[in-house]
Amino acid sequence: MAANQNERLKIVIIGAGPAGLTAGLEAINLGHDVVVAEQDPEYVGGISRTVKKEGYRFDIGGHRFFSKNTEIQKWWKARLSEDFLKVDRQSRIYFENKFFDYPLDLKNVLANLGLWQCAMCFLSYLKSRIFPIKNVKSFEDWVINQFGNKLYQTFFKSYTEKVWGISCSKISKDWAAQRIKGLSMSQAILHAIRPQKKGPAKIKTLINKFNYPRFGPGQLWEETADTIVQKGGTILMGQKAIEFQKDGNKIRSATFSDKDGNTTTIEGDHFLVSMPLSKTISGLSGNVPDKVKAAASHLTYRDFLTVALVLKDKDLFTDQWIYIHDPNVRVGRIQNYKNWSKWMIPEEGYSCLGLEYFCNTTDDFWNWKDEELIQLAKQECSQLGFTSDNAIEKGFVVRAPKAYPVYTEDYSSKIIEIKKYLDTIDNLQVIGRNGMHKYNNQDHSMMTAILAVKNLGARTSADRPYDLWKVNSDAAYHEETKVEFNAGRATPEPIKPNS
Ligand SMILES: Cc1cc2nc3c(=O)[nH]c(=O)nc-3n(C[C@H](O)[C@H](O)[C@H](O)COP(=O)(O)OP(=O)(O)OC[C@H]3O[C@@H](n4cnc5c(N)ncnc54)[C@H](O)[C@@H]3O)c2cc1C
Numbered sequence: 001m002a003a004n005q006n007e008r009l010k011i012v013i014i015g016a017g018p019a020g021l022t023a024g025l026e027a028i029n030l031g032h033d034v035v036v037a038e039q040d041p042e043y044v045g046g047i048s049r050t051v052k053k054e055g056y057r058f059d060i061g062g063h064r065f066f067s068k069n070t071e072i073q074k075w076w077k078a079r080l081s082e083d084f085l086k087v088d089r090q091s092r093i094y095f096e097n098k099f100f101d102y103p104l105d106l107k108n109v110l111a112n113l114g115l116w117q118c119a120m121c122f123l124s125y126l127k128s129r130i131f132p133i134k135n136v137k138s139f140e141d142w143v144i145n146q147f148g149n150k151l152y153q154t155f156f157k158s159y160t161e162k163v164w165g166i167s168c169s170k171i172s173k174d175w176a177a178q179r180i181k182g183l184s185m186s187q188a189i190l191h192a193i194r195p196q197k198k199g200p201a202k203i204k205t206l207i208n209k210f211n212y213p214r215f216g217p218g219q220l221w222e223e224t225a226d227t228i229v230q231k232g233g234t235i236l237m238g239q240k241a242i243e244f245q246k247d248g249n250k251i252r253s254a255t256f257s258d259k260d261g262n263t264t265t266i267e268g269d270h271f272l273v274s275m276p277l278s279k280t281i282s283g284l285s286g287n288v289p290d291k292v293k294a295a296a297s298h299l300t301y302r303d304f305l306t307v308a309l310v311l312k313d314k315d316l317f318t319d320q321w322i323y324i325h326d327p328n329v330r331v332g333r334i335q336n337y338k339n340w341s342k343w344m345i346p347e348e349g350y351s352c353l354g355l356e357y358f359c360n361t362t363d364d365f366w367n368w369k370d371e372e373l374i375q376l377a378k379q380e381c382s383q384l385g386f387t388s389d390n391a392i393e394k395g396f397v398v399r400a401p402k403a404y405p406v407y408t409e410d411y412s413s414k415i416i417e418i419k420k421y422l423d424t425i426d427n428l429q430v431i432g433r434n435g436m437h438k439y440n441n442q443d444h445s446m447m448t449a450i451l452a453v454k455n456l457g458a459r460t461s462a463d464r465p466y467d468l469w470k471v472n473s474d475a476a477y478h479e480e481t482k483v484e485f486n487a488g489r490a491t492p493e494p495i496k497p498n499s
Contacts, residue, residue: 008032009456012254014241015039018442019274019432021224022075024157024233027272030453034233035266037256039275041238043218044225046274047433048351049440050218051308053396055346056093058308058354060310060400062215062321062335064089064210067443069475073248074406075446078224083214085341088317094384095154095325107228109133117150123149129285137495139171146176152334157326162332163358164302164396164492175492213377214343217442239264241275246286249426249460272452274432274445277303280420292421295414299437302491303366304403306335306376307355307441308396313387316351329380331367332356353387355380405437407491424459429468436468439491443475451477 013020013026016038023113024036044051065084067073093100098112125148133141145150157168164171221428225235239256242263246252253267254394273280281288281296285392295490300413320339324331335354337344345352357376359365382389403442415437422430429452431434432445448468454465471477 007457009269010267011270011456012037012266013274014254014280015046015274015435016044016221016235016237017226017274017430017432017445018048018221019435019445019449020046020272021228021447023272023274023431023453024158024228025224025231026450026453028231028233030230030462032454034228035236035268036228036233037236037239037254037266039238039240041259044235044237045218045221047400048217048221050216051396051398052218052396053308054310056308056310056337056352056396057216057218057344058352058396058398059216059218059335059340060304060398060403061333061356061493062302062337062340062354063212063442064211065212065217065442066467067441069443069447069497070163071450072443072475076220080213080220081225083219084324085212085214087210087320087340088181089210089320090319090339091206091323091327092319093155093159093323094475095158099322100155102126108397113154121148124150125369133473136173138169138173139176139492140168142173142176153225158204158327159323159332161327162324162330162494165360166357166492166494170385171460171492181273184479212340214341216337216341216344241273241279241283243283244271244280244428246284246425249424249476251425251428266339267436269427270456271428273428273430273450274435274449275419276405276434277415277430277437280430281421289421291415295417298408298414299407300406300409301402301434303359303361303461304368304400305357305373306398306400307357307373307390308337308398309353309355309374309377309381310394311353311392312349312352313351313391313404316353316386324384326384328389329383330357331377331380331384332358332480334381334386350458353381354362366399370395373397402434403437404491405434407439407493410492411437423461426458429455431463431468440473441475444473447471447477 008031010033013023013034013036021044022037024034038044047060048063054221064078079169089101093102093132099170100112100217117437124377127385128145128148136142136145141155160168188495214436229235238258241254242257243255244251251271253265254271255263255265278296278299281292316336317338319336321335321456333356337352337354378389378392381387422428431448431452437450451466451468455466458464466477
């Protein structure tokens with residue numbers, strides 16, 4: 001049974017990232033009362049925020065705005081208008097002191113590797129075709145069979161191991177099949193030989209233009225937060241949701257804690273929650289079944305930190321980002337923020353590079369002092385030949401815990417368990433990336449938020465017209481599909497012990 005669509009409800013939203021703010025704006029536009037609570041004391045935008053330090057702006061990883069969903073494209077454009085820049089993508093791979101165009105270009109590969117190395121790659125590819133690894137178990141086996149060992153070493157091994165912190169020989173083959181499907185050797189060669197046409201490239205992941213807000217992704221989310229406030233909504237900063245008080249099939253209120261441990265409790269009619277799913281479940285009061293709690297505690301994440309270096313050097317490189325496949329350095333990717341938008345840099349003649357490190361909060365590395373991380377980044381930058389150590393004037397460190405929800409071996413059964421339980425709560429919907437433990441982009445997170453707001457009229461969870469789990473990685477809603485967990489940019493699973 002649906003409630004009166006005109007009923008004014010109090011909507012409590014947890015998290016002011018893309019999902020939370022999209023939900024906030026959509027709900028306020030329908031005439032609801034909106035409170036968005038964000039744990040960060042300063043920034044809205046979540047992982048899509050733009051950090052500002054002394055006038056320099058940088059992303060948590062570069063954020064391309066690209067969506068196949070026209071509703072989302074319009075949403076972005078309506079808010080950013082002239083500030084929604086169109087950027088020509090340029091990115092390369094750095095390996096063995098050379099830069100390889102990415103997407104790969106045959107002439108460039110030939111020039112970099114030389115005829116002899118190319119011949120070796122080809123022979124290694126032929127060898128894999130004639131004598132493939134029979135019992136394919138790992139990512140390593142799968143890629144070697146597909147591309148040959150030499151190309152695997154050049155273009156796959158080191159970067160994958162940096163991102164996920166697992167040896168490629170321990171990652172399940174299923175991830176490779178999903179991650180690299182649509183990018184076979186023959187397609188890559190064809191793509192490299194054919195002259196580049198204008199418009200989106202055909203091969204998966206090789207999109208050659210994207211949109212970007214003039215002042216970084218945070219501009220969109222700051223503007224959205226401001227609009228919510230102008231329309232009468234409330235955004236509470238520095239308020240971390242720690243508990244949801246459950247009463248029968250409903251959440252009555254949520255309790256928040258500030259940095260000093262002071263708590264506030266807010267009542268609401270509906271709760272839209274984008275905080276990590278594991279924390280949502282552990283924060284539910286009342287009798288949550290042990291198996292649901294156990295399933296939630298099983299969810300894991302990969303963390304991420306950026307060291308931004310400011311340097312007086314105007315002619316560094318023209319790429320937006322460079323993948324660092326060199327195994328001798330720890331950095332995985334380097335951003336040059338000026339090449340995303342020149343408005344990210346306050347001073348003429350200066351650049352700001354973002355050295356990205358993938359890690360876990362449990363690693364010693366995560367707890368290194370900022371000065372130690374800046375020193376490492378400076379040293380790696382000069383080791384790679386990007387700039388000399390003394391050109392760097394200052395650095396900043398930004399830590400992003402839970403940047404990537406990880407799909408462990410049996411995570412999907414855990415999600416099914418959690419979803420089943422959440423379906424018993426009539427006024428709580430989980431939305432967004434960590435909110436639903438889905439490794440997806442902004443557009444997907446936003447789509448789950450838009451649909452969650454459309455569900456607000458339903459009195460019970462069974463009456464909701466949209467099942468948010470059916471939003472796929474293209475940010476499209478597919479009624480016919482079953483609940484989708486593995487859609488989109490998958491994260492690797494370790495090999496199952498008995499496979
Ligand atoms: C390195 C990297 C690169 C990326 N590149 C792109 C890209 O190019 N294009 C793209 O579209 N997407 C990209 N993404 C994905 C994008 O960042 C996410 O899809 C998007 O930010 C998810 O939005 P969200 O609101 O679901 O979650 P989040 O951005 O995680 O926001 C959740 C918010 O909830 C807050 N929160 C958490 N717990 C609590 C709590 N207990 N109480 C209150 N608040 C809480 C957080 O502080 C945060 O502000 C990238 C992600 C990473 C890590």
